[in-house]
Amino acid sequence: MAIALKRVTGHAPRMVWHHETDLTGVDLVVLPGGFSYGDYLRCGAMAAHSPIMPAVRAHADKGGHILGVCNGFQILTETGLLPGALLRNANLRFLSQDCHLRVEAEATPFTHRWKKGDVFRAPLAHGDGNYTADPATLEALEGEGRIAFRYADAKGRVQADDTGCNPNGSVNSIAGIVSKNNRICGMMPHPEDLVDPLMGGEDGLPLFEGLVEALVR
Amino acid sequence: MNKPVTVDLSLAREFGLTAEEYGRVLSIMGRTPSLTELGVFSVMWSEHCSYKSSRKWLRGLPTTAPWVIHGPGENAGVVDIGEGYAAIFKMESHNHPSFIEPYQGAATGVGGILRDVFTMGARPIANLNALRFGSPENPNTRRIVDGVVRGIGGYGNCVGVPTVGGEINFHPAYDGNPLVNAMTVGLARKDRIFLSAAAGIGNPVIYVGSRTGRDGIHGATMSSAEFDEDALSKRPTVQVGDPFIEKLLIEACLELMETDAIVAIQDMGAAGLTSSSVEMAGKGGVGIDLDLDAVPQREPNMTAYEMMLSESQERMLMVLRPDRTELARKIFEKWELDFAIIGHLTETGHIVVRHKGQVEADIPLAPLADQAPVYDRPAQKPSIPAPLGAVHAPLSLDAMLLELVASPDLCSRAWVWNQYDSTVGGQTVRRPGAADAAIVKIEDSTLGLALTTDCTPRYCQADPRTGGAQAVAEAWRNITATGARPLAVTDNLNFGNPEKPEIMGQFVAAIEGMAEACTMLDFPVVSGNVSLYNETRAPDGSVRAILPTPAIGGLGVFEDVRKAVGLGMQADKDVVLLGATRGELGQSVWLREILGREEGAPPPVDLAVERRNGDFVRGEILAGAITACHDVADGGILVAAAEMVMASGIGCELESPDSGMRPEAFWFGEDQARYLACVDDGAALCARAAKAGVPARIIARSGGNDLILPNGVTISAARMNVAHGTFFPALMDA
Numbered sequence: 002m003a004i005a006l007k008r009v010t011g012h013a014p015r016m017v018w019h020h021e022t023d024l025t026g027v028d029l030v031v032l033p034g035g036f037s038y039g040d041y042l043r044c045g046a047m048a049a050h051s052p053i054m055p056a057v058r059a060h061a062d063k064g065g066h067i068l069g070v071c072n073g074f075q076i077l078t079e080t081g082l083l084p085g086a087l088l089r090n091a092n093l094r095f096l097s098q099d100c101h102l103r104v105e106a107e108a109t110p111f112t113h114r115w116k117k118g119d120v121f122r123a124p125l126a127h128g129d130g131n132y133t134a135d136p137a138t139l140e141a142l143e144g145e146g147r148i149a150f151r152y153a154d155a156k157g158r159v160q161a162d163d164t165g166c167n168p169n170g171s172v173n174s175i176a177g178i179v180s181k182n183n184r185i186c187g188m189m190p191h192p193e194d195l196v197d198p199l200m201g202g203e204d205g206l207p208l209f210e211g212l213v214e215a216l217v218r
Numbered sequence: 219m220n221k222p223v224t225v226d227l228s229l230a231r232e233f234g235l236t237a238e239e240y241g242r243v244l245s246i247m248g249r250t251p252s253l254t255e256l257g258v259f260s261v262m263w264s265e266h267c268s269y270k271s272s273r274k275w276l277r278g279l280p281t282t283a284p285w286v287i288h289g290p291g292e293n294a295g296v297v298d299i300g301e302g303y304a305a306i307f308k309m310e311s312h313n314h315p316s317f318i319e320p321y322q323g324a325a326t327g328v329g330g331i332l333r334d335v336f337t338m339g340a341r342p343i344a345n346l347n348a349l350r351f352g353s354p355e356n357p358n359t360r361r362i363v364d365g366v367v368r369g370i371g372g373y374g375n376c377v378g379v380p381t382v383g384g385e386i387n388f389h390p391a392y393d394g395n396p397l398v399n400a401m402t403v404g405l406a407r408k409d410r411i412f413l414s415a416a417a418g419i420g421n422p423v424i425y426v427g428s429r430t431g432r433d434g435i436h437g438a439t440m441s442s443a444e445f446d447e448d449a450l451s452k453r454p455t456v457q458v459g460d461p462f463i464e465k466l467l468i469e470a471c472l473e474l475m476e477t478d479a480i481v482a483i484q485d486m487g488a489a490g491l492t493s494s495s496v497e498m499a500g501k502g503g504v505g506i507d508l509d510l511d512a513v514p515q516r517e518p519n520m521t522a523y524e525m526m527l528s529e530s531q532e533r534m535l536m537v538l539r540p541d542r543t544e545l546a547r548k549i550f551e552k553w554e555l556d557f558a559i560i561g562h563l564t565e566t567g568h569i570v571v572r573h574k575g576q577v578e579a580d581i582p583l584a585p586l587a588d589q590a591p592v593y594d595r596p597a598q599k600p601s602i603p604a605p606l607g608a609v610h611a612p613l614s615l616d617a618m619l620l621e622l623v624a625s626p627d628l629c630s631r632a633w634v635w636n637q638y639d640s641t642v643g644g645q646t647v648r649r650p651g652a653a654d655a656a657i658v659k660i661e662d663s664t665l666g667l668a669l670t671t672d673c674t675p676r677y678c679q680a681d682p683r684t685g686g687a688q689a690v691a692e693a694w695r696n697i698t699a700t701g702a703r704p705l706a707v708t709d710n711l712n713f714g715n716p717e718k719p720e721i722m723g724q725f726v727a728a729i730e731g732m733a734e735a736c737t738m739l740d741f742p743v744v745s746g747n748v749s750l751y752n753e754t755r756a757p758d759g760s761v762r763a764i765l766p767t768p769a770i771g772g773l774g775v776f777e778d779v780r781k782a783v784g785l786g787m788q789a790d791k792d793v794v795l796l797g798a799t800r801g802e803l804g805q806s807v808w809l810r811e812i813l814g815r816e817e818g819a820p821p822p823v824d825l826a827v828e829r830r831n832g833d834f835v836r837g838e839i840l841a842g843a844i845t846a847c848h849d850v851a852d853g854g855i856l857v858a859a860a861e862m863v864m865a866s867g868i869g870c871e872l873e874s875p876d877s878g879m880r881p882e883a884f885w886f887g888e889d890q891a892r893y894l895a896c897v898d899d900g901a902a903l904c905a906r907a908a909k910a911g912v913p914a915r916i917i918a919r920s921g922g923n924d925l926i927l928p929n930g931v932t933i934s935a936a937r938m939n940v941a942h943g944t945f946f947p948a949l950m951d952a
Contacts, residue, residue, distance in 0.1 A: 039462025039465075092951070094637055199779070
């Protein structure tokens, strides 16, 4: 993630230690993937209580931008900054593969470089990416246009009960969501792993370029 | 072990020492050893730690080249890859634990090999593995595959090191003894490499990482004996891994390595605190005093014996400059890891272990190392396999191809790969299955590495010498087929009981073959591991040894990784076959899968031809002429072509061979030193090949989405992929 951010912005991001408590002067907080605290408890549950998290929450309260990818998404749901939860993948195995994402909301800082319905490729690598939420939350997310990305096949077909299109079994094929103010985005796949043709493509670039544009505007 | 135990020959035997070896212990000590001392001798002189059966023969392997910085003898091998960087790598087995407890056995195998690499100052950048499982029909196989794959993924994914490659075979010879060989590749500045020889009398000895518990006691001894039906009762000797602690340990050690604090460092692997302290002090020619009361402990009332022999994971031992101890302590406290001064170096030349005011062990180090047993065990020269007589294809070419691409040894490994994070870190240029070797980039550089693991055990069983050479040649070929320059190998020599002359004969012959190939291909062995006693005793008393499996982990380098090529078929190309085809069907996958026979001699390995063909192919890749390349290996030309088509979904139309041999021999023979290459101008490539003395012919034109066979039958890439992708899900998810 740090490599991708540096590649797109030209600046190395500031790395923040979990014991720090201050995020003053930060435009964008990124919670990257990984296995925080080993994820021996529910994924992200320990990290949600780490000393830096009050500052992340304060950043959100001020309307700051936050991107959470993979474990970062899990941490965002565990802190309640985004609704829902990530369950074990439907096949109960870790999944590491490419998936296709269909852009569902184009009016967010994370997606505005795409058009609604665009399809792009992204690697995913997780054991617990099966998004779920209670019916009222789902209705709100869908109704308010807060589904950022859905799992799809290469042609953009979304089919929640087909593991070819929806590898981890997420409800409504949800791969990424945004907060009410569109400033917080959580997603399971890794757009940062496809920002260099040498690594197989630049499918993830629009997300980061769009973010930079939104933040400097 | 808290009740008093009498140390005598019968206990020594229980600990795996022979009467002669125990006699040697008595003569070194001049008295009856304490329990702890006997424990130290027994693990240090175990096959696993002492290489007592193999050492004589390992000396025959070439280990030097201008680019080799450190060969065998350190925690891992180190080679110069240019621009001031060194690649540090090693492969190691965790076979016995993985049979007893597949998840933790495999997971801690990954953890152990990671430590061997980062203990030398390298950040681990890639993991690979070489796995052998029993017959798919054996009910146990499914449990073992499931646990091993989950274990490798569970550890590697969590620790954040991509698992980029590997190989898998199934054979009934592994029914009671699967092989789990894990390889790690790390990256360091070549002027910042850390070694294990202790120095500086009085310097503090530091313990960092996880606390010591009672897990894995006598693991090294367990892996130095054959299995019997009680093997599963040995589950308590298997260690339990904590990959998050490992991650913290990697970061803390690398942070400390940025300073000048470390004099020597070694991980606590097999035989834990014993082997790390003995080896560090022994290599440095100093003595070492340990105070076990200071060792961070996970359980109460542990004895000296238990602490010295515990194989608890994620622990390291360091010797520090005394004036940097506090600096080091701060770094480890920041990473929330235990840090304890547990002793110091002395000039006594002894290891002295104190616990609760008692001296529990006092052993002179020089004789412990110098008088360690070395055996020149009787070796029976393997018999020469009878050549395969005439064989006839019972099916059509297309039916046989579909059967082969669906077979356990040739089918898609995606089910396995998809459980390993292969992209974490963002430097994976070619993921598993996309090229003949995995390709990773060096961050902030154009350098890249090509990495592979290879061995063909059925060849080694039939003819260990040819099989040993072939394993090396195939690793070299797989690296070459990506365009990288092969630099060096690590080996993992898995064999049966060396006390049997026929097994020892396999071992000796395989090493001879390997040595010859490594020499001819300038591909030295820089690190490795020997795993013997891979045999299982059935309840009826019969014993089965594994197929001899000298697994090779190869490493190659790209000056410019952008020139790397994959194996996927590209559209509108000439497909050229490079290398000569005589139709070698002995020990082929075709023979086994289609005719149900494991017979004949494996294909001969001509190392001069291997070198000539490979050097030509690499040159053409780097010159940009060859744009996709795949070596022709198991299953021969037709399977290789099918694999290229399945990888990209782009088809090709094969020409009739007009080779003067039977179609099955031409299409499924496993002659060595061959490649399939995509080029724009096949005729021009063939002309250049002729000049270089490399046999070459255009065998197909690519395009469409179908493989069109010379018998006119068309098979779509999609249909092949269905056949290819069925085996693992059917075995594992049904």
